[in-house]
Amino acid sequence: MKRTNNYITAYFEDDDDLKVGIKSLLEKKVTIHDVLTPFAVHGLDHLLNFKRSRIPKVGFISGMVGGVSTLLFQTWVFTKAWPLNIGGKPFFALPSFIPVTFELSVLIAAFGMIAAYFISSNIGPGSKNVIYDERVTDDRFLIIIDLEKDNSINDKEKIKEILKEIGAKGITIKE
Amino acid sequence: MYVSPIREPLIKGEKSYQTITDEISAPIAGKPGPLWYAGITFSTLALLVGLYAMGHTVWNGIGTWGANRTINWGWGITNFVWWVGIGHAGTFISAILLLFRQKWRTSINRAAEAMTIFAVICAALFPVLHLGRPWLAFFMAPYPSTRELWINFNSPLIWDVFAISTYFTVSLLFWYIGLIPDLGTIRDRVTSKGKKAFYKFMSFGWTGSAKHWQRHESISLILAGLAAPLVLSVHSIVSMDFATSLIPGWHTTIFPPYFVSGAIFSGFAMVLTLMIITRRTLNLQQYITVNHIESMNKIIIATGSIVGVAYITELFMSWYSGNIYEQYTFLNRATGPYWWAYWIMMTCNVISPQLLWFKKLRRNLTFTFILSIFINIGMWFERFVIVVTSLHRDFLPSSWSMYYPSITEVGIFIGTFGIFFTLFLLFIRFFPVIAISEVKSVLKSSSEKFIKK
Numbered sequence: 001m002k003r004t005n006n007y008i009t010a011y012f013e014d015d016d017d018l019k020v021g022i023k024s025l026l027e028k029k030v031t032i033h034d035v036l037t038p039f040a041v042h043g044l045d046h047l048l049n050f051k052r053s054r055i056p057k058v059g060f061i062s063g064m065v066g067g068v069s070t071l072l073f074q075t076w077v078f079t080k081a082w083p084l085n086i087g088g089k090p091f092f093a094l095p096s097f098i099p100v101t102f103e104l105s106v107l108i109a110a111f112g113m114i115a116a117y118f119i120s121s122n123i124g125p126g127s128k129n130v131i132y133d134e135r136v137t138d139d140r141f142l143i144i145i146d147l148e149k150d151n152s153i154n155d156k157e158k159i160k161e162i163l164k165e166i167g168a169k170g171i172t173i174k175e
Numbered sequence: 176m177y178v179s180p181i182r183e184p185l186i187k188g189e190k191s192y193q194t195i196t197d198e199i200s201a202p203i204a205g206k207p208g209p210l211w212y213a214g215i216t217f218s219t220l221a222l223l224v225g226l227y228a229m230g231h232t233v234w235n236g237i238g239t240w241g242a243n244r245t246i247n248w249g250w251g252i253t254n255f256v257w258w259v260g261i262g263h264a265g266t267f268i269s270a271i272l273l274l275f276r277q278k279w280r281t282s283i284n285r286a287a288e289a290m291t292i293f294a295v296i297c298a299a300l301f302p303v304l305h306l307g308r309p310w311l312a313f314f315m316a317p318y319p320s321t322r323e324l325w326i327n328f329n330s331p332l333i334w335d336v337f338a339i340s341t342y343f344t345v346s347l348l349f350w351y352i353g354l355i356p357d358l359g360t361i362r363d364r365v366t367s368k369g370k371k372a373f374y375k376f377m378s379f380g381w382t383g384s385a386k387h388w389q390r391h392e393s394i395s396l397i398l399a400g401l402a403a404p405l406v407l408s409v410h411s412i413v414s415m416d417f418a419t420s421l422i423p424g425w426h427t428t429i430f431p432p433y434f435v436s437g438a439i440f441s442g443f444a445m446v447l448t449l450m451i452i453t454r455r456t457l458n459l460q461q462y463i464t465v466n467h468i469e470s471m472n473k474i475i476i477a478t479g480s481i482v483g484v485a486y487i488t489e490l491f492m493s494w495y496s497g498n499i500y501e502q503y504t505f506l507n508r509a510t511g512p513y514w515w516a517y518w519i520m521m522t523c524n525v526i527s528p529q530l531l532w533f534k535k536l537r538r539n540l541t542f543t544f545i546l547s548i549f550i551n552i553g554m555w556f557e558r559f560v561i562v563v564t565s566l567h568r569d570f571l572p573s574s575w576s577m578y579y580p581s582i583t584e585v586g587i588f589i590g591t592f593g594i595f596f597t598l599f600l601l602f603i604r605f606f607p608v609i610a611i612s613e614v615k616s617v618l619k620s621s622s623e624k625f626i627k628k
Contacts, residue, residue, distance in 0.1 A: 034384050035385040036384055036385070037385060038196075038383060042616075044389075045385065050386060050389055055390055056393060059401075073317070078329075089329075097328055099334040099408065099412055106341055106401045106404075110348055110398060111348075113398070114348055117390050121384075121390055122380070123355070125376065127379055127380025134363035134364075135363070137196075137359045138193055139191065139196065
C-alpha cells in the first residue's frame with residue numbers, strides 16, 4: 001500500500017486494546033492507512049473492512065490449468081505422439097494418468113498462489129519495504145494514519161487527541 | 176476466558192508476547208554450546224563418509240552394493256522408503272492438524288516441517304544412486320528427446336518422480352511461507368551488520384501489515400488443504416511401486432493405507448526423538464510441554480495400531496487367498512532365514528507401542544525417547560522385510576539368495592544421517608525452531624497465564 005510522507009504512527013501493546021482502539025478511531029471517522037501486528041490478529045480483517053483475499057481463486061485457477069494441461073499432455077503422448085501397446089491395454093488409460101495430474105495440479109496451484117501472494121504484498125527476495133518500528137515483529141501493534149490521502153492534514157492535532165484518548169502509545173507525526 | 180480443566184495449557188509459565196520472542200530467538204542470538212559443536216562435528220564426519228561412499232558408487236557402479244540379481248532392491252530402496260516415511264509426520268502436523276485446528280501443533284510444526292524437508296532430501300538420494308548412472312536421471316523428465324519417445328506415465332515409478340518432487344517443493348514453500356514472519360522477527364532483533372543483512376534478505380521484506388497477514392492466513396489454509404491429500408498421495412504412490420508388481424508379498428491392495436499410516440507412525444517417532452532432545456538443549460520445555468509429547472504419543476498409538484492390524488490382515492489374506500505362493504511368502508517371512516527381521520519389526524512396531532495405553536508411560540520422557548528409537552528401528556525393518564524377504568525367494572529355487580549389504584551401502588546410509596543431522600543442527604542454529612508468531616496467536620487461549628484468569 002502506497003503511503004504519503006505525512007503520517008501519524010501510534011502503537012498498542014495488546015491485540016484486544018488494538019481492536020477496541022481501531023473501532024473507536026473508525027467511529028470518529030478517522031481513516032486508518034495500515035495496521036502492523038506481530039501475528040495474525042483474528043477479526044482484524046473484518047474490522048478494517050478488508051475484502052476477502054483472492055488467493056484461493058488464484059489457487060483454484062492455476063490448479064485447474066496445471067491439472068487440465070497435464071491430463072491433456074499425457075493423453076496426447078499416449079494416443080497421438082507415440083501410442084505404445086502395453087499388453088493390449090487401452091492407449092487412453094485414464095486411471096493411470098490421475099496421479100501425475102493430481103501432483104501437477106497441486107504443484108502449479110502452489111506456485112500460482114505464492115506468486116500472487118508475493119506480488120500483491122510486495123514481498124520477495126530483495127524486497128525493500130519500510131520498517132516502521134522494529135518491535136512490530138515482537139510485541140507492538142502499530143497503527144499508521146495517512147494525513148494527505150485518507151485524512152486532511154489539518155486534522156492532525158485532532159487525530160492526535162483521539163489517539164491519546166483511546167490509550168495509544170508512542171504517537172509520532174512524520175511530515 | 177473459560178477453558179475446560181482437563182485441557183492443559185500449551186504454553187507454561189508467565190509469558191508475554193515479548194518473552195515468547197526472547198526465549199524462542201535466544202538460541203539464534205546467543206552462541207551455541209559445546210553440545211551443538213560436538214553434534215555438528217559428528218554429523219559432518221558422517222556426511223563426509225556418505226559423500227565418499229556415494230562417490231565410490233557413482234565412479235565404480237552399482238556393483239559396489241550388495242544388491243544381486245535376485246534381490247535387486249536391497250538397502251537402497253529400504254532406506255528410500257524409510258526416509259520418505261519419516262518426512263510424512265511434518266506435513267501431517269503442519270497441514271492436517273491445521274485443518275483440524277489443533278492448537279498444539281504450533282509449538283512443533285516448524286521443526287517437524289524442517290525435518291520433512293531434510294528427510295525427503297535424504298530419501299531422494301537413494302533412487303537416484305540406485306539408477307547406477309545418476310547423470311542420466313533427466314531421462315525421467317518428460318522432455319522432447321531426439322528419439323521422440325516420452326516417459327511411461329502408466330508406471331508407478333514415474334508417478335513417484337512427480338510425487339516426491341512435488342512433495343518436496345510444496346513442503347519447502349509451505350515451510351518458508353510460515354518462516355517469513357519469524358525471520359522478520361529475527362531481522363529486527365539481531366544487531367550485527369552481517370546477520371542483519373542475511374535476515375533482511377531471508378525475510379523478504381516482511382512488515383506485518385494486516386493485509387499481508389490476511390493473505391498469509393489464506394494461503395496457509397489453502398496450502399494445508401492441498402498438502403493434506405498430497406502427503407497421503409505420496410506414500411500411496413510409493414506403496415504402488417510395490418503393489419502394482421507381481422511379486423508375492425508385494426501385490427496386496429492393502430498397501431496404500433498401510434504405508435501411509437506406517438509413514439505417519441515412523442515420522443512421529445522421529446519427531447519425538449528430535450523434539451525431546453531439542454526442547455532440553457534449547458530450554459524450550461515451557462513451549463514443548465509434556466502435554467505435547469503425550470499428544471504425539473496418542474498419534475503413535477493410533478497409527479501403530481493401524482500398522483499392527485495391517486500386518487495381521489496381510490497374514491490373514493495370504494491364508495484366505497488359497498494361493499500357495501502367497502502363503503509360502505508370509506510363512507517364510509515369519510519363520511524363514513529372515514525370521515529375526517520379521518520379529519524385530521513385530522516387536523518394535525506392534526507390541527511396544529501398546530505400552531502407551533498407560534498414561535504414566537505416555538508422559539514419561541525417557542520411556543518415550545527409548546520407544547521412539549525402537550519405532551525408528553522397527554519401521555526400518557518393516558521396509559527391509561517387505562523389500563528383501565519378498566525377493567529373496569525367487570520364482571526359481573536356483574535363484575534363491577540372501578542379502579548382505581556392502582560397506583559402501585552402509586556408508587551411504589550413515590551419510591544420510593550425516594546430511595539429516597547437519598541440516599537439522601544448522602536449522603536450529605539459524606532459524607526459529609518454534610513458529611513464534613503462531614505461538615503468540617494461541618497465547619491468550621492456551622497459555623497457563625491466561626487460562627488461570
